[in-house]
Amino acid sequence: MSLINLSAYELNDAIRKKEVSVLDIAEAYLQRIEKVEDKINAFITFDRDLFLSRAKEIDGYIKEGNEVFDFTGIPIAIKDNICTKDIRTTCASKILANYISVYDATVIKKLNRQHFLMVGKANMDEFAMGSSNENSAFGPVRNPWNLDCVPGGSSGGPAASVAAMEAVCSLGSDTGGSIRQPASLCGIVGIKPTYGMVSRYGLVAFASSLDQIGPLSKNVRDCAALLEIISGYDECDSTSIKADIPKYTSFLNSDIKGMKIGVPKELMVREIDSEVRDLIYKVLRMLEKSGALIEEVSLPNLEYALSVYYIIAPSEASSNLSRFDGVRYGYRNMESATLREMYKKTRAEGFGAEVKRRIMIGTYCLSSGYYDAYYEKAQKVRTLIINDFKKAFSNYDVLISPTSPTTAFKIGDKADDPLMMYLSDICTIPVNLAGIPAISLPAGISKNNLPVGIQVIGDILREDNILKIAGAIERDVKWKISPKI
Numbered sequence: 001m002s003l004i005n006l007s008a009y010e011l012n013d014a015i016r017k018k019e020v021s022v023l024d025i026a027e028a029y030l031q032r033i034e035k036v037e038d039k040i041n042a043f044i045t046f047d048r049d050l051f052l053s054r055a056k057e058i059d060g061y062i063k064e065g066n067e068v069f070d071f072t073g074i075p076i077a078i079k080d081n082i083c084t085k086d087i088r089t090t091c092a093s094k095i096l097a098n099y100i101s102v103y104d105a106t107v108i109k110k111l112n113r114q115h116f117l118m119v120g121k122a123n124m125d126e127f128a129m130g131s132s133n134e135n136s137a138f139g140p141v142r143n144p145w146n147l148d149c150v151p152g153g154s155s156g157g158p159a160a161s162v163a164a165m166e167a168v169c170s171l172g173s174d175t176g177g178s179i180r181q182p183a184s185l186c187g188i189v190g191i192k193p194t195y196g197m198v199s200r201y202g203l204v205a206f207a208s209s210l211d212q213i214g215p216l217s218k219n220v221r222d223c224a225a226l227l228e229i230i231s232g233y234d235e236c237d238s239t240s241i242k243a244d245i246p247k248y249t250s251f252l253n254s255d256i257k258g259m260k261i262g263v264p265k266e267l268m269v270r271e272i273d274s275e276v277r278d279l280i281y282k283v284l285r286m287l288e289k290s291g292a293l294i295e296e297v298s299l300p301n302l303e304y305a306l307s308v309y310y311i312i313a314p315s316e317a318s319s320n321l322s323r324f325d326g327v328r329y330g331y332r333n334m335e336s337a338t339l340r341e342m343y344k345k346t347r348a349e350g351f352g353a354e355v356k357r358r359i360m361i362g363t364y365c366l367s368s369g370y371y372d373a374y375y376e377k378a379q380k381v382r383t384l385i386i387n388d389f390k391k392a393f394s395n396y397d398v399l400i401s402p403t404s405p406t407t408a409f410k411i412g413d414k415a416d417d418p419l420m421m422y423l424s425d426i427c428t429i430p431v432n433l434a435g436i437p438a439i440s441l442p443a444g445i446s447k448n449n450l451p452v453g454i455q456v457i458g459d460i461l462r463e464d465n466i467l468k469i470a471g472a473i474e475r476d477v478k479w480k481i482s483p484k485i
């Protein structure tokens with residue numbers, strides 16, 4: 001079996017037993033990247049020499065008899081909104097095209113302590129705004145299952161790189177679904193952890209009350225193991241929570257007999273493709289056979305989640321993105337006569353259309369006279385949504401829904417229709433608004449050979465429950481990654 005087919009834990013085992021060197025692994029991945037990357041475009045920055053020299057360095061570290069950790073020498077792709085010292089962090093935007101951070105994000109520091117092997121900086125929708133990875137100043141990413149289709153977004157690069165076997169796992173960010181939806185469309189696993197469980201220090205902010213970093217991988221175990229490494233309190237992030245980090249991998253083989261699963265009827269609405277819905281019900285029946293109790297449940301305020309999100313997220317974005325003014329970071333228009341003109345031209349030239357749209361919506365919602373009608377009202381409805389989840393979790397261990405209403409759609413199909421694009425996230429957005437954890441994993445394959453993802457949602461800090469159910473689903477579905485590329 002080729003090295004690129006192995007999971008992180010299999011590679012780790014082989015490294016520990018000295019059956020392979022990290023350089024062997026890097027060379028296998030390099031060969032793969034050189035073969036498929038032209039078609040996929042999963043990376044914004046990939047430095048071949050750095051990749052190989054880092055692999056040799058890690059081999060040296062192992063040879064000296066140092067500890068081999070779970071992710072020592074494991075090739076991991078990093079979404080390009082996570083700061084890496086000395087390697088540019090573009091957010092897939094022209095405005096940050098040459099931006100080099102002076103520090104590593106906390107998640108990178110944690111992975112560096114493990115001596116991981118960074119593959120490169122993965123492509124994404126500009127500033128993580130989008131559901132198709134078409135909003136990148138560095139070109140769209142293609143879905144490894146069908147090159148005419150989108151990989152989902154905004155973590156399209158992190159998802160496609162794993163599905164195309166250009167990386168073993170990756171880190172993405174999820175504000176409204178950006179880890180789970182691309183994981184679903186690319187046939188892999190992705191976790192959006194409880195808000196505050198993973199430090200956001202060094203993640204370029206989109207909507208700070210929603211953003212969370214999380215792992216993507218080919219199987220649930222790698223995802224759980226990677227989550228364990230990146231989790232934990234960080235004094236550099238004021239929203240970080242002081243909670244013990246459970247041994248996430250220990251939950252995967254649990255007996256799920258007697259666990260209670262709710263199926264929110266508001267997430268099984270008419271926008272969901274019938275094929276997607278059928279596969280979700282098929283998985284639910286398997287879980288029932290394993291002894292889980294399944295009931296339909298109503299969370300009435302989920303109906304408003306999309307509207308609430310598209311007020312809160314753009315509002316926070318308009319504030320967060322005000323720092324990109326041509327003075328403090330990145331691109332600057334050099335032909336302006338006045339400071340005001342420089343601001344205007346820098347932002348007009350530096351930001352893409354979707355980012356500008358969000359900044360305008362957000363600025364409008366926050367402006368005096370509209371703040372109460374939009375922003376404040378949205379915050380109130382957000383509380384109602386949180387309460388709906390609280391109530392549901394007093395009765396159920398987890399909630400289950402599709403991750404995305406459809407399988408991967410064609411590049412260009414929704415690019416001119418923002419509202420259609422926004423609908424891609426109807427099942428994932430409520431989770432971010434409530435700050436709770438959720439996982440997406442493969443539920444099966446559609447008739448036209450595209451992956452369908454299932455979402456398992458847990459209460460705050462109940463990653464254990466979602467991993468128990470995800471473990472059971474993975475055993476039942478017996479998914480094999482087999483994209484054509």
Ligand code: GLN
Nearest residue numbers: 128129130175176177178
């Ligand atoms: N697709 C959603 C948006 O465009 C979510 C993005 C995300 O989670 N970063 O805002």
